Amino acid sequence: MGKRTTILLVLILALVVAGTVGYLAYMRPSPSYQNTPLVRKIGELELRLASAASSGRVLVRVLGNVTYGNFSTPMWVVTREPKEPVTCRCFLVGSIHGNEPAGVECLVRFVERLAADANLYPDVAFEIVPLANPWGWAHNRRGNGDGYDLNRDFSSFRTQETRLIGGFLKSKRYELAMDLHEDRGATGFYLYQYAEDDPAPAHALIAAQRANGVPIEQNASMVILKTHDGLIRAPMWTLWCVELVRKLSIGNYLRLENAPRVYTFETPSRLDIERRVGMHETALEHLLARE
Numbered sequence: 001m002g003k004r005t006t007i008l009l010v011l012i013l014a015l016v017v018a019g020t021v022g023y024l025a026y027m028r029p030s031p032s033y034q035n036t037p038l039v040r041k042i043g044e045l046e047l048r049l050a051s052a053a054s055s056g057r058v059l060v061r062v063l064g065n066v067t068y069g070n071f072s073t074p075m076w077v078v079t080r081e082p083k084e085p086v087t088c089r090c091f092l093v094g095s096i097h098g099n100e101p102a103g104v105e106c107l108v109r110f111v112e113r114l115a116a117d118a119n120l121y122p123d124v125a126f127e128i129v130p131l132a133n134p135w136g137w138a139h140n141r142r143g144n145g146d147g148y149d150l151n152r153d154f155s156s157f158r159t160q161e162t163r164l165i166g167g168f169l170k171s172k173r174y175e176l177a178m179d180l181h182e183d184r185g186a187t188g189f190y191l192y193q194y195a196e197d198d199p200a201p202a203h204a205l206i207a208a209q210r211a212n213g214v215p216i217e218q219n220a221s222m223v224i225l226k227t228h229d230g231l232i233r234a235p236m237w238t239l240w241c242v243e244l245v246r247k248l249s250i251g252n253y254l255r256l257e258n259a260p261r262v263y264t265f266e267t268p269s270r271l272d273i274e275r276r277v278g279m280h281e282t283a284l285e286h287l288l289a290r291e
């Protein structure tokens with residue numbers, strides 16, 4: 001057997017193994033929606049979004065319903081077209097992990113600010129999914145009602161939530177996208193950037209957080225990627241590897257399909273919710289200010 005044939009066979013074998021591992025790892029969620037108590041009220045968010053929409057400055061639409069037994073709730077997308085010509089299109093998504101509530105709170109407050117002030121970022125168009133995992137948020141669970149981690153499902157789209165978001169994102173182009181998370185193990189703020197050469201905006205954001213007295217995470221890691229003073233840089237080849245095992249996160253997916261600059265924020269769940277919402281707000285404002 002020639003050397004090239006051997007290399008080809010090894011590559012094919014590696015692909016088959018990676019695909020099988022990815023598939024098997026995904027197969028077995030634990031359905032949890034029947035026995036989990038409700039801890040947050042979707043109706044309160046609905047009222048706040050309806051009130052924002054009544055300003056006429058933002059549009060609140062329903063992408064579709066997320067349903068588990070008797071639990072059924074809309075997934076909303078909020079759009080704001082600016083009054084001036086658009087220089088930047090921006091996508092924001094919150095709480096794809098339901099037990100990370102600072103993201104949705106930050107984004108609903110942001111929608112309320114856009115509703116109150118047409119001069120806020122007057123040349124930026126926004127599309128915002130404030131709550132990507134309604135069942136998880138209402139029940140304070142990381143996964144959806146079937147126990148799936150939505151943030152590993154942007155290759156296969158096996159869940160109702162990712163199909164709604166993926167359908168919305170199809171063929172969209174943005175200049176900037178931000179994905180708001182929290183981390184129970186973290187002691188400080190950190191963020192990911194995906195396949196982006198320039199770390200300067202992220203470093204400047206870390207400096208701004210530090211100036212606000214925010215602790216900066218030094219020890220978080222994601223498989224082989226590690227924080228360097230609060231920043232995890234995911235090169236393009238790592239995204240291709242994640243795609244190979246069929247586990248794209250929404251941040252990975254956005255970078256591959258929709259936007260050249262994508263950031264994921266992580267706030268430490270152990271701190272007070274108001275502080276964490278404030279960290280997300282600082283991150284959002286800081287990166288938007290560069291547009």
Ligand SMILES: [Zn+2]
Pocket residue numbers: 096097100181182
């Ligand atoms: Zn998360």
